Amino acid sequence: MKKILNDPENYVPEMLEGLLAAHPDRLKKAGDELYGIVRADAPTTGKVAIITGGGSGHLPVFLGYVGKGMLDGCAVGDVFASPSVDQVAATIRAVSGGAGVLHLIGNYGGDVLNFAAAADDVDMEDDIEVATVLVADDVASAPSDKADKRRGVAGMIYAFKIAGAVAEEMKPLADVKAAAEKALANTRSMGVALGACIVPQVGEPTFEIGDDEMEIGMGIHGEQGLERTKLKTADEIIEALLNPILEDIDLEGGEITLMLNSLGATPLEELYIMYRKLVELLAAKNITVHRPYIGRFATSMEMMGASLTIMKLDDDLKRLLDAPANSPFFDQSQYA
Amino acid sequence: MKKILNDPENYVPEMLEGLLAAHPDRLKKAGDELYGIVRADAPTTGKVAIITGGGSGHLPVFLGYVGKGMLDGCAVGDVFASPSVDQVAATIRAVSGGAGVLHLIGNYGGDVLNFAAAADDVDMEDDIEVATVLVADDVASAPSDKADKRRGVAGMIYAFKIAGAVAEEMKPLADVKAAAEKALANTRSMGVALGACIVPQVGEPTFEIGDDEMEIGMGIHGEQGLERTKLKTADEIIEALLNPILEDIDLEGGEITLMLNSLGATPLEELYIMYRKLVELLAAKNITVHRPYIGRFATSMEMMGASLTIMKLDDDLKRLLDAPANSPFFDQSQYA
Amino acid sequence: MATTMNTQQVVELITAVAERMIADKDELQKLDAELGDGDLGRTVSRGFTAIKEDIAATDDPGGDVDKFIYKQGKTFSNGAPSSFGALFGTVLMTGGKSLRGKEEISLLDIADATQAALNALMERGGAKIGDKTMLDAMHPAIAAMRKAVEDDASMGAFFRAAADAAQQGAEDTKDMQSQIGRASWQQQRSAGKMDPGARAIAMMLDAAANHTQEG
Amino acid sequence: MATTMNTQQVVELITAVAERMIADKDELQKLDAELGDGDLGRTVSRGFTAIKEDIAATDDPGGDVDKFIYKQGKTFSNGAPSSFGALFGTVLMTGGKSLRGKEEISLLDIADATQAALNALMERGGAKIGDKTMLDAMHPAIAAMRKAVEDDASMGAFFRAAADAAQQGAEDTKDMQSQIGRASWQQQRSAGKMDPGARAIAMMLDAAANHTQEG
Numbered sequence A, B: 001m002k003k004i005l006n007d008p009e010n011y012v013p014e015m016l017e018g019l020l021a022a023h024p025d026r027l028k029k030a031g032d033e034l035y036g037i038v039r040a041d042a043p044t045t046g047k048v049a050i051i052t053g054g055g056s057g058h059l060p061v062f063l064g065y066v067g068k069g070m071l072d073g074c075a076v077g078d079v080f081a082s083p084s085v086d087q088v089a090a091t092i093r094a095v096s097g098g099a100g101v102l103h104l105i106g107n108y109g110g111d112v113l114n115f116a117a118a119a120d121d122v123d124m125e126d127d128i129e130v131a132t133v134l135v136a137d138d139v140a141s142a143p144s145d146k147a148d149k150r151r152g153v154a155g156m157i158y159a160f161k162i163a164g165a166v167a168e169e170m171k172p173l174a175d176v177k178a179a180a181e182k183a184l185a186n187t188r189s190m191g192v193a194l195g196a197c198i199v200p201q202v203g204e205p206t207f208e209i210g211d212d213e214m215e216i217g218m219g220i221h222g223e224q225g226l227e228r229t230k231l232k233t234a235d236e237i238i239e240a241l242l243n244p245i246l247e248d249i250d251l252e253g254g255e256i257t258l259m260l261n262s263l264g265a266t267p268l269e270e271l272y273i274m275y276r277k278l279v280e281l282l283a284a285k286n287i288t289v290h291r292p293y294i295g296r297f298a299t300s301m302e303m304m305g306a307s308l309t310i311m312k313l314d315d316d317l318k319r320l321l322d323a324p325a326n327s328p329f330f331d332q333s334q335y336a
Numbered sequence C, D: 001m002a003t004t005m006n007t008q009q010v011v012e013l014i015t016a017v018a019e020r021m022i023a024d025k026d027e028l029q030k031l032d033a034e035l036g037d038g039d040l041g042r043t044v045s046r047g048f049t050a051i052k053e054d055i056a057a058t059d060d061p062g063g064d065v066d067k068f069i070y071k072q073g074k075t076f077s078n079g080a081p082s083s084f085g086a087l088f089g090t091v092l093m094t095g096g097k098s099l100r101g102k103e104e105i106s107l108l109d110i111a112d113a114t115q116a117a118l119n120a121l122m123e124r125g126g127a128k129i130g131d132k133t134m135l136d137a138m139h140p141a142i143a144a145m146r147k148a149v150e151d152d153a154s155m156g157a158f159f160r161a162a163a164d165a166a167q168q169g170a171e172d173t174k175d176m177q178s179q180i181g182r183a184s185w186q187q188q189r190s191a192g193k194m195d196p197g198a199r200a201i202a203m204m205l206d207a208a209a210n211h212t213q214e215g
């Protein structure tokens, strides 16, 4: 296993200690709970707080979006594992500013169950109101008639951004929840993997893939995808990512934002090579692109591959997307 | 070769076309020269223009730092190759705002020669004044009595940031050059490689490295390093990166900024694991850290490994470092 | 032979199950790698290790049997926070709650507690019988438990019957298509593979049968 | 046999050298992989391909010999923008400039042009003789050229002597420690390896000798 680490069992706590040492001006623990990372100035009284959470190994997802204009806190699991009920509850308590808390989490069994149990706890024990929105944007994971079963991938970042902007406007919980739901109703993702990653505590690749192979639709934890094929060209790959999205949501003639995301090892150069073809394909459908995000936004450690996320825009979503936001991992200043 | 690309020969031009399609609001070609990337609003009349350049495959280096508060332009070479004299000259012409141009480039033979030849051309043909500062921050590449022979790595980003901030203040060429020189006099870097990358036109890894090996001091193009050893722990590795820097520049009791940089495939999680130990080691020497940069700032495509860069600060450098800056790859807003 | 258990006996039973699950975690790991993400072995070993540690750390690991079982549910799910961890935690917590006030528990109590847990799982997790989950091992096990109670079976026979039925239920999941959780993303391709959670339930009951038959 | 060349003959000579360098690029690639970054094979093949293309694209590839050589220097360095590309481009540009106004060039002219190029290289690149670079092949080659001129050698013998001296110079670089360029970062470890740029110069002169000896 080629990794820079000490004891694999300490991968996550040491990572979190490093994070807190690096950004004490912007992040802190949720009380005593190391596995709860919240804004340094949390809670913000009167503001709806938004938290997410899930397994580690996806930086900047999840905790990288804790910051002004986005999330208030994040419950952190071990690599590819859910945070526990107690960790989620500690996070909720640390961010609650009296206006309610929104759980904005990926549609993964463990996370869904543990966040629900934590919501019960803080409801009963602290009278904190919690609403939940599940991210289920990966079109590869279920057909459109079972869209609620889909898993959540990079699309969650658009939900963080949109709901976060609404919360920053001091809107009530129902509005923040509705904004997240609207963002997600307009969002679809699709990924491709070329190479596996290694969970530190396991020490072996999560899946096997031939030197000349790729898998379209693979999940970010190595969940089996739609099709294993020979490695295709960049132009073919981006088409294979775009087409299932276009079949799932009508974008023709509209305006979108998009995220072309490396799963980790795939270099930015290759994202731009794909982007070149992508704008061509979109232009042919009269789809215009606002504020493309091209980079590493949701990774699987050193996995090789990429994902495409598209969010259909209206004036409202566009304004909220453009609002400033800032975290140690995501800085969208007034300039851009 | 596991890469998302079309014809390997088109790796760089297709990457550049994608880049220009993605960021037309912030970047444009240097006239007709695709291999010259400049700010969309270049030239800025009366401002000293700063350009850099070098081989592709290091994003965000080099062109990723073209933007407000940093560079005005970048001449782009093929993967790991210098841009040509004509490409550099076209870039100079596109950014020159009448106040002179600073070449701020890595100390690599091809780049040094071609930028010098281009400077001759624009001096003779266009009366453009050019000054040159070479980045030579990699302590692994030569002993301190031959420090001018060292190669340039991630430390160049601090030089871009500091010199860029001074240029933005509309200071004359001599001041911008002096600022770059001061930044670099205070800057040292050291890297470690765990895994190789593949130059697309070559199709094979640039070097061989065993499954349980690492190489301290390896260059970003796979130049042989100081020592090949068994893979060490994160704590040992960061110490091996820090110690040669501490031997080369006196930091004890001072304030620094630092860049803990992934060479590509190494995930952010592992950088934070190293950072945890790094602050411990620095604290033991009474060295305090201002604004740590932790992420991917200078890569070698999918190379696995990391580098540490340290710049010693004084009030002046600190103010210039904190100034806002913005490019599609680097956004330092007023918030942070 | 006794057909009731006091707290001390429950502690011993759970400890025996824990040992077995930690020892055989690789089998679950492999099944989950086929159908899910390959962490179920780690989940059960972490969850049961947490329970063992909790038992070891408590001076009198007994106390009220309902509270003990409830607490081990919390311990399991906090120690192994995956789907199965949360769900099996719910099984123990709900089971514990349904035994409220009992000093000793009977075989019928166990059948009823398992039924209560099943209901809670369906409510919490949204799965139905036949969705290819741990429910498909629990459901036939409960029927077998009730039949064993009717037949005045010994505790050993009770758990053996439940274990066999659960194992058959786990085998039957091979013919099902996953409707919920990670495995559902495999859609048609999930057919032919055994559900790892169902197998985990069968394995626990088998360990319980071995333990009580020894006694 | 003639000891001067007109433009047409220079074009033929450069074309012959180009063919050879493109054919034997792998040898240079390997040497540069040992001591540098392994791109010298690609550099020479790209540079000489650019020259061949330029010659093919020009109706009358001749014209003034000085201008022709100068132009091929620009073509080489823009076509192969690495250290060697820039430096060998400088060789041709400086050589061309030193032939200003000539219709035909003599062997002495060639020796003088090579000397002018060597001086320019030292100025541009900052290397000295003995720093383990292409200079260490050019320097002995110039001495051999001058001796051949003194000895009234034929053009073929002139280039053969230069090529042999250059090759000996390249061999001698094995004993040197790199003082400049990428190879210098290897410090002591550079000893024992042949400088790839020096070998490239020797290879070019060998190609020139083969071509002119055939004629």
Ligand SMILES: Nc1ncnc2c1ncn2[C@@H]1O[C@H](COP(=O)(O)OP(=O)(O)O)[C@@H](O)[C@H]1O
Pocket: A109, A110, C032, C036, C037, C038, C039, C040, C043, C082, C083, C084, C085, C087, C121, C124, C125, C126, C127, C132, C133, C134, C135, C180, C181, C182, C195, C196, C197, C198
């Ligand atoms: N909603 C559910 N209801 C009942 N059982 C479930 C549910 N979701 C998952 N399971 C069970 O959990 C097992 C997987 O557990 P685990 O590996 O912890 O899941 P994950 O790694 O996806 O979080 C499945 O085999 C199944 O038996």
Ligand SMILES: Nc1ncnc2c1ncn2[C@@H]1O[C@H](COP(=O)(O)OP(=O)(O)O)[C@@H](O)[C@H]1O
Pocket: B109, B110, D032, D036, D037, D039, D040, D043, D082, D083, D084, D085, D087, D121, D124, D125, D126, D127, D132, D133, D134, D135, D180, D181, D182, D195, D196, D197, D198
């Ligand atoms: N400053 C210099 N002066 C003379 N020759 C040099 C100099 N730098 C490099 N060389 C020659 O160039 C050769 C390497 O060329 P090349 O592979 O193009 O370099 P790089 O890949 O480092 O840009 C060396 O073997 C050496 O002969």
Ligand SMILES: [Mg+2]
Pocket: A080, A081, A110, C037, C039, C082, C083
């Ligand atoms: Mg899991």
Ligand SMILES: [Mg+2]
Pocket: B080, B081, B110, D037, D039, D082, D083
């Ligand atoms: Mg090179």
Ligand SMILES: [Mg+2]
Pocket: C032, C036, C037, C038, C039, C040, C082, C182
């Ligand atoms: Mg699992």
Ligand SMILES: [Mg+2]
Pocket: D032, D036, D037, D038, D039, D040, D082
């Ligand atoms: Mg080279």
